[in-house]
Structures are given as C-alpha cells and as structure tokens.
Amino acid sequence: MNNIFDNAPSPFIPNKLPIDISTIIDIDIIDLLSQASMEMGTYSGLLKNTINPMLLISPLLIQETISSSALEGTHATIEDFYNYEAGNKVDIEKDEMTEIGNYRKALYYAIDSISTVNDTSSNGKLPLTSRIIKEMHKILLSNVRGKNKSPGEFKKEQNYIGSKDTISFTPLPPELTDEYMYNLENYIHQDDKKILIQIAFIHAQFEMIHPFKDGNGRIGRLLIPLFLYYKEYLPYPTFYMSKYFEADRALYLQKLSNISKNNEWKEWIKYFLEGIISQSKINTKKAQYLIYLYNTFKEKVLKNINSKYSVQVLDFIFEQPIFKAKQLKNKLGIGTNTTIYNLLNNFMKLGILKKTNDERNATYICVEILENLD
Template sequence: MFTEVTTSIPPMIAAEHYALSPATAALLEAATVEMATLDATHGALLGSFETFLLRTESVASSRIERVNVSMDDLAKAVAGVKAPKGALETHAATRALRSLVATTGDGGPITEGAVLTAHRLLMADDPTDGRYAGRWRDVQNWIGGSDHSPRGAVHVPPPPELVEVYMGDLLAFAGRDDMPALVLAALVHAQFESVHPFTDGNGRIGRALIHAVLRRRRVVRNGVVPIAAAMLADTEKYFSLVNTYRDGHAEPFITYLAHAALRAAEEAGASVRELQTMPARWRDAVGDRPGAATQTLLGNLVITPVFDAERAATMAGGVSPSTTYAAIERLTVAGVVHEVTTTRRDRVWAATDVMDEIESLNARLREHP
C-alpha cells in the first residue's frame, strides 16, 4: 500500500554564487549582445510589434504544455468571440506574460503580487484549477506519475507549507544585479519549476519569469525575445536539463537557455524585418486608388492584426459602418486579410501575413534549434 511520499527540498538560492566555465561565459556574452543588439537596432519597432512577439512566445509556451492552437482560433480568442479552449488558454497566457513583464519595465523588483496577478490572469477561467488562480498551492503536487498518485513521479516539489518561504527566497534572488542576466533568468526559471508553487500553470509562469528578469535587467527593453519558441524545438532536452538542475548541476541549463536566447534573438530580428516589408506589399496587392479608409486600415494591420468591424472603424479613422465594410472587403479580395469566423454575427478578421509569420518564426526555431 502506498503510504508515504518523499518530497524534494531544493537549496535556498538568494545568496548563492555560481562559477561558470570560460566557454559558458563566452556564450552568455554572445547571447546577451545579440538580444541587446536586437533591442538597440529595432527598439522602436519592437515596441510597436510587442503584441506580435508576446503572442509568438505565448503560442510556443502553451505548446510546450501540449496546448495547441491554430492562428485563426487564437484570433477568435483575441477578439473575444467564441473560441476553442486551447485558444482561450493561449490568449490568457499572453495576458499573463504581458502583465508580468510590464511590472518590471522600470527596473523595479519582481514581486510576489506581480507573480500572483500573472497567474490569476492565466488560470482564472480554468474549469479545474480556477479556484486556485492567483494563490500559492496549499496541496501537494508532483510532476509525472498519474493524476491520482505520485508513484513513478519525476519530481515531487516541496510540501505546500514551504512554498511561500521558497518563493520569497527565489524573488530575493531574482532582484540581484551581481551576475549575468541570463544566469539569473535561467536559475530563477529552474528553481521556480523545482518549487512548482501553483497547482497548475507553473511552466507558463516560469517561462514568463525569464522575460521579467531580462526586462528588469534592461537586456530587452522593448517586446520579448521568443525564447520558449526555441525551447519548443526540443522539449525533451529542456525538461531533462531542468531535472539536471534539480540534481545540483546548474551550468547545463544555463548553457541551454543561452543557446535558446541567441537563436530566438536572431530569428526575432528576421521576423521584425519581415513585418516591416508587409505594408508595402499590401499596398501593391490592393492596387490603385484604394480609398483613405482602406489605406488607414492597412497601415494599422501590423500592430493590430486581429479586429472586428467596430475595431476596424476606429483603426480606419472613425469611419461609418458602410465605409468600414467596404475597406475590409477590398483588403479581403486583395488577400491582405481573411475572415476567421463563419457566422454572420460577431465577425472577426485577421491580417494573414502577420499571423502566418507567428507560425513561421516558431517553425524556423523548431527546425534549426
């Protein structure tokens, strides 16, 4: 009979120091420079394209948790119309990521309140764990095994009465400035996953913390670098190296995260350059004399690629419903936008190229990790 569970008790890390090999230090420098260069070169554009990058990262982070969603279904969730459960979860992940990163934009600390708020945004509508949204777990959980028993579990985190203590220690560590930002981000993430402080949503909040650390340390001041999209290329390796951290070996996961950040920054730059070319291509596709409303709507599609008729009217300069629908029809015929809904009510459209680029960025990072 199964009568006892042995939990893992990780070390406290608030005052820990980590010695790194010269090769890892060089890799960290290269990844940090690549991210900083992306921010310096495309900073203003990254701010404009922040929603694109947040959605790209949230799609990948959700897919790591086996929550798969099409871009059309995600567009429905973004627009607030009926959408599949996975799309709603991915949209919630975007809101949680945005919230957590925004709290550190001025270089301030990552607080318990900010983490709990992000979790509430992620999990509030979950039918099973919604009642635990925005609070530390008060039950024992585990990774692996079955839903009913930790027998065969890969990891059994600390008991619930220790969670608040561990999270206070982790957040104190996250506020340090005496080690490379990527080292800090890697260890914050790995320790968070080891504590597993929530009943569900730990992976997505843990990966959001990577971006919160990088924003707080001002490595990336605009948008996010889609690191989860790089992690998605080999989730088995990702999970294995988090377990290696739990066994007392931190450097392999630090190296892994640095590689992921380097690749993500490179491909994010390629996507930003692709997004910059889209408006000119769209104007060519629409042809001559498209009308002021169509031109204005077209000019806003990269920043706001998902819209309903009311939103489109605002984007087009506050025009009438008939003018709005005429502009949408012109863009639809030109192949610039497509309708993602199939009903006559609550209609939603999306800019095809922008949504396709989210998939393209994820695919490039999967295919060439």
C-alpha cells in the same frame, strides 16, 4: 493497488540563490555568454530603433502564448486562436482557447504594472515582485480548468510533477514556499552583471519551487521576458523562449530535472544560453520581417487609400491578422458599415487582405503575417 503518492520522491529542497558560480563557469559558458549577449544586443537595438515595437511584435507574443501553452498540453495553433477571437468555430476546447488568451492578458498586465530597475518616477508602477507574480497567476487561471486551484495564492498543500501513473519530482514543501519566494525575489533585485546567467538561475529555481498548485510552467516562462525588461536589458518584454523549449520538451524537462538530481547547473546554463542564441536570431529575423512588412504596407496604404482611418486599420491588422468587419468597426469606433467595407475592399485591392467566401459574415486574413509566424 499502491497509491502513486506512496512511492513519490521526497520534496526537493534546492540551495537558495545566489549560487556560487566559480565552479560552474568555464570557457564554454563564457563563449556562449558572449555569443548570447551579442545576439541579444542586435535584437535590443532593433527594438530601440523601431516606432511602436509592441504593436509590430504583437504577433510574436501570440506565438509565445501558443508555444508556452503547448508545453502544458494544449493543441491550438496560431490560426486557431485568431479564428476563435474572430468568432469562428475551431476544433479546440473553449478552455484551451481561454487559457491562451489569459496568458496574453497576464503578460499585458505585467507590462502595464511593473517599472524598471532604474525607474525613479512616481508613476504608480511596481518592481517585479511576488505581488506581481501572484496577480499574473490569478489572471492566468481565471475562468479555466485551474480556476479551483487557488489562483493568485501560493500552495498550501504539497504538489507533484509526473504522469497519472508515476510521480517523477516532488517540488519544495508548501511551508517553505514563502521563504524561498522571498529569496528568489531578493535575487531578482540583486545587481548582477551576468544578466543572462541570472535569468537562467531564476527560471530553474522558480520551477523547482513550483509555488502554485497549477500554472507554474507558464508563469516561470513569462518571468524570462519580464526580468530582462525589468533589468533594462531589453527596452520591451518581447523576448520569448517557449518555442525553443517546445522544440524538444523532453530535453527541457531533462535539463531541469538534472539540476535536482545531480546539481547539474553547468549543463542547464549551457542549454539556456544556447536557447537565447537560437531564439535571438529567430526573433530578430521575424521582427525585421514584420517591421519591413508593416512599412511596406503603410507606404501602399498612404499612397492609395484616402482615409483618416487607413493607418489605424493597418495597426489593427497587425494586432489581429484574422478578424471580422464588426471587430474592426468596434475597435475604431466607426459608425457606418459603408466606411468599414470600403476600407476593407481597398486593403484587399492592395493585396494586404484576403477574405473567405462567406459574404454575409466574411473573415478577413492577412496571410503574410501568419506565414512569418510558422
């Protein structure tokens, strides 16, 4: 039987960035770019005018971790992940759940670590560089099945993309990885007015370089919100596209593949901009509802619950809409169980929470948050 590597395509060596877009941009792309910019402007405005948007949008971040991980073959749902964190049994391998949690940790690490392009304060934060990307990768592969695949280090051996029977694409050779990642990093810092086209190039180029032995797809998708935040196009890195890619995974991979096969940048950019338009509308709608829900709940809570902890409990519910009383107690640092259970009972009376029938170790659920994420 032939070794599948015998018939593997030669490594693809893409053009370095920037790409000359004079032959790529047409009236359709200009129209899509205009629509995408308008929709992103609406979403950005919503974030700018919201108090603590990272808290309120945190359920969307979990949805992104689930969708991005699903593109790599995981099967967990949002409810699975929240139940797992609550200590409930789920029919998903522990490795999968840890991978999803690592994705979230990697994004939070980047949020805490990177500055923005015009930030001149000496706050110890860094620009979006390979150093940040490598550390995110290290976090992503921590204590999971990819932990032996050089976490946080660029590849030293050739990697391949395909199935167990066929190799469909051979990325950049390892000896060129540092050179091409340096070029990508320079392009990230390049001043370009067409930010949304720039990130389309960045995402595709990263996937063609495939700089790591494993985890490239997830890191490449994380770069989208982080780049938009770094360039100050968005006030927070809370714009996610994995749901769009996941909706038709075959089309996503086909559009990427056509760049290497046929230099089809034009169709990739159109596809990417269509995704931005679609996800901007969806993200705006979901964010508006989560903000409305939070404000509605907060009004009820302040009117009906006389406790200094009431708003902190509400904030926790948006971070963790499926949880156990012990998690809440540990988060808030409340000493007595009586205080915790009184608060939870009051939240149930207001219709904000429901709980399972297991009285000894009940799970509390905010159904309305979860329904918004479907």
